[in-house]
Amino acid sequence: MTTALTTTNPSSPTAPNESSESIMTTTTLTAPVTATRTPKVPTVGVIKAEWLKFWSVRSTAVTLLAAGFATVAFGMIFSAVAESDEPAGPAALLSDPVDLALGGIGLSEMIIGVLGVMFVAGEYSTGLIRTAFAAVGKRGRVIRAKAAVLSASIFGVGLAAVTASVILGQAVYAGSEATSAVTDVLDVIFGTTLYLVGIGLIGAALGFILRSTAGGIGTLVGGVFIGPNLLNLLPDSFTDVFMKYLPSEAGAAMMTQVSNPDLLSRGAAYAVFTAWVVGLLGLAGWLVKRRDA
Amino acid sequence: MIEVTNLTKQYGETLAVDNLTFTVRPGIVTGFLGPNGSGKSTTMRMILGLDSPTSGTATVNGLPLADHGRPLTSLGFLLDAGAVHPTRSAHDHLRALALTNGLPTSRVDEVLDIVGLGEVGKRRSGGFSLGMGQRLGIAAALLGNPDVIMLDEPVNGLDPEGILWIRHLLQNLADEGRTVFVSSHLMSEMELMAEHFVIIGQGRLIKDISADELRAMAVGEKTQVRAEQLDDLVGLMRGDGIEIVSGDRETVSVRGLTSGEIGRIAQTNNIALTSLIPEQRSLEDVFMSLTHDTVQYQGGSRMEAAA
Numbered sequence: 173m174t175t176a177l178t179t180t181n182p183s184s185p186t187a188p189n190e191s192s193e194s195i196m197t198t199t200t201l202t203a204p205v206t207a208t209r210t211p212k213v214p215t216v217g218v219i220k221a222e223w224l225k226f227w228s229v230r231s232t233a234v235t236l237l238a239a240g241f242a243t244v245a246f247g248m249i250f251s252a253v254a255e256s257d258e259p260a261g262p263a264a265l266l267s268d269p270v271d272l273a274l275g276g277i278g279l280s281e282m283i284i285g286v287l288g289v290m291f292v293a294g295e296y297s298t299g300l301i302r303t304a305f306a307a308v309g310k311r312g313r314v315i316r317a318k319a320a321v322l323s324a325s326i327f328g329v330g331l332a333a334v335t336a337s338v339i340l341g342q343a344v345y346a347g348s349e350a351t352s353a354v355t356d357v358l359d360v361i362f363g364t365t366l367y368l369v370g371i372g373l374i375g376a377a378l379g380f381i382l383r384s385t386a387g388g389i390g391t392l393v394g395g396v397f398i399g400p401n402l403l404n405l406l407p408d409s410f411t412d413v414f415m416k417y418l419p420s421e422a423g424a425a426m427m428t429q430v431s432n433p434d435l436l437s438r439g440a441a442y443a444v445f446t447a448w449v450v451g452l453l454g455l456a457g458w459l460v461k462r463r464d465a
Numbered sequence: 466m467i468e469v470t471n472l473t474k475q476y477g478e479t480l481a482v483d484n485l486t487f488t489v490r491p492g493i494v495t496g497f498l499g500p501n502g503s504g505k506s507t508t509m510r511m512i513l514g515l516d517s518p519t520s521g522t523a524t525v526n527g528l529p530l531a532d533h534g535r536p537l538t539s540l541g542f543l544l545d546a547g548a549v550h551p552t553r554s555a556h557d558h559l560r561a562l563a564l565t566n567g568l569p570t571s572r573v574d575e576v577l578d579i580v581g582l583g584e585v586g587k588r589r590s591g592g593f594s595l596g597m598g599q600r601l602g603i604a605a606a607l608l609g610n611p612d613v614i615m616l617d618e619p620v621n622g623l624d625p626e627g628i629l630w631i632r633h634l635l636q637n638l639a640d641e642g643r644t645v646f647v648s649s650h651l652m653s654e655m656e657l658m659a660e661h662f663v664i665i666g667q668g669r670l671i672k673d674i675s676a677d678e679l680r681a682m683a684v685g686e687k688t689q690v691r692a693e694q695l696d697d698l699v700g701l702m703r704g705d706g707i708e709i710v711s712g713d714r715e716t717v718s719v720r721g722l723t724s725g726e727i728g729r730i731a732q733t734n735n736i737a738l739t740s741l742i743p744e745q746r747s748l749e750d751v752f753m754s755l756t757h758d759t760v761q762y763q764g765g766s767r768m769e770a771a772a
Contacts, residue, residue, distance in 0.1 A: 211534050211535070212534040212535070213534065213535055213565065213566055213567040214567075217564050217565055217566070217567050218564075218565050220564045221561040221562070221563075221564035221565040222561075224557060224560060224561045224564065225550070225553070225557075225561045228553045228554070228557040228561070229550055229552050229553055230552050231552065294550065295550075298547065298548050298549065298550055298551075299544070299545045299547060299548035300548045300549065300550060302510075302513075302515050302544060302545075302548065303544065303548050303562065303605070304565070305514075305515060306513040306514060306515055306530065306536060306542065306544075307536055307537050307562055307565050307566060308536070308565050309514070309530065309531040309532070309533060309534075309536045310531065464510070464515060464516040464517060465510075465515040465516070
């Protein structure tokens with residue numbers, strides 16, 4: 173036991189006799205500040221750790237797979253049942269074939285938002301977040317590493333699912349002929365993928381801010397997904413001004429090639445959505461640093 | 466070495482930690498004792514940089530822990546053995562922790578072997594028993610091969626064999642020159658383990674004392690005396706500051722005289738002593754009486770036990 177501990181790093185613990193005696197004699201007046209600032213671990217180590225934590229929990233893969241499946245499956249169903257003569261789809265908004273193929277996003281964005289909340293709030297409920305903060309020292313690095321891992325994972329899975337939805341949706345599309353420019357379709361694919369990444373990050377930020385899975389999911393669903401529908405009940409004069417700045421509405425503008433007077437322009441939508449994500453992550457970072465963990 | 470200086474933590478009106486100052490030295494196991502709610506965990510969280518002190522400082526090897534580049538190589542800690550994701554394997558749990566401090570994966574296998582979890586490292590940690598969970602927590606504390614090891618209630622949930630194992634482990638770590646700081650609310654757990662004690666109650670330092678000094682305190686103030694001519698002896702022993710309480714007909718309990726003094730009184734007056742027993746208290750008793758006034762939630766039986 174003893175040997176196993178010492179052989180790995182013989183330089184680290186000082187020999188018992190020397191250290192205890194020399195320190196005992198010097199502590200009486202001034203503490204010996206012999207602290208050696210060990211070199212910092214590169215941020216990549218913290219990111220690797222978060223990557224391992226993210227993917228070593230079975231529910232992560234299942235959840236991302238479910239989100240991808242929902243995107244593709246619902247997209248194909250909506251595309252396949254589109255009617256050829258009428259402006260297709262269950263709602264007038266969903267008349268564009270690409271929009272139809274991405275009809276499943278409404279479900280998968282919720283799944284991904286919840287995943288973001290749970291990735292963070294789950295560590296608060298087990299207490300693991302304290303271990304992470306103490307082991308890394310600087311809390312901001314933990315937040316940034318979690319955000320990086322979440323972004324990369326959602327981007328990868330999201331891009332694959334969204335692209336598959338668009339391609340497979342076109343393959344089974346039964347509606348009236350419509351053509352789209354390739355660049356417009358690519359804009360939609362990237363916009364949708366980045367929206368999913370942003371929703372995951374908003375979920376993570378809420379996890380840090382509220383430190384509770386239930387609170388985080390409740391706020392996410394209520395504030396981002398259901399809240400905007402309630403605002404629709406307010407007078408148009410009111411909603412016309414504010415609605416389009418909500419994350420979900422900015423996201424809607426990022427996810428379509430159809431221009432809609434109720435929504436922001438694509439460029440403005442990216443700016444507003446980014447502001448939401450960065451703002452919430454910034455608030456999370458500020459709170460986490462000044463609060464007791 | 467851990468140095469805590471005038472450390473204070475206030476939550477609203479309550480002082481959880483009240484101007485604590487103590488030093489945990491290398492080379493020995495130091496027990497951190499106090500009743501439940503006395504501020505042990507809060508103090509440890511401040512040492513870890515998780516809670517920020519209202520005032521005062523806590524340093525590890527001269528620096529706040531968060532300022533160490535690789536904190537786990539300076540201080541290994543066990544705060545809450547339940548702080549694992551139940552579906553993650555013990556090996557993955559430790560590997561993630563190792564990555565944050567740039568430690569090699571081979572070190573994960575080493576510490577799993579040290580704590581006896583080598584066989585089950587790949588299993589979900591959610592299926593672990595309480596004792597296995599504690600061992601995993603201790604493995605995490607050893608991961609960075611740190612100079613300072615700080616464990617909050619590590620004995621919780623361990624069986625007698627496990628307690629023996631951890632006592633030897635901590636002793637070995639201390640013998641290697643490391644600083645070992647272990648909290649408990651039970652003196653019985655600590656008295657065979659620690660060479661030095663930091664005892665707190667209601668957030669305040671009660672005693673910063675070596676085990677030997679504490680044992681000296683356990684030698685009671687009272688002496689049980691039996692003698693053939695007990696009434697005569699009692700008469701001779703009376704004096705200022707001396708308290709004599711009679712037990713059964715042939716025994717009295719004397720406070721204020723040592724057993725040696727009583728023996729001499731008996732000898733010079735030709736009284737035959739039947740027995741002369743200095744009262745020996747358990748360390749648990751000493752601890753209880755030290756912290757008695759500070760126990761927050763006191764039950765009736767507990768008061769009697771401490772009295």
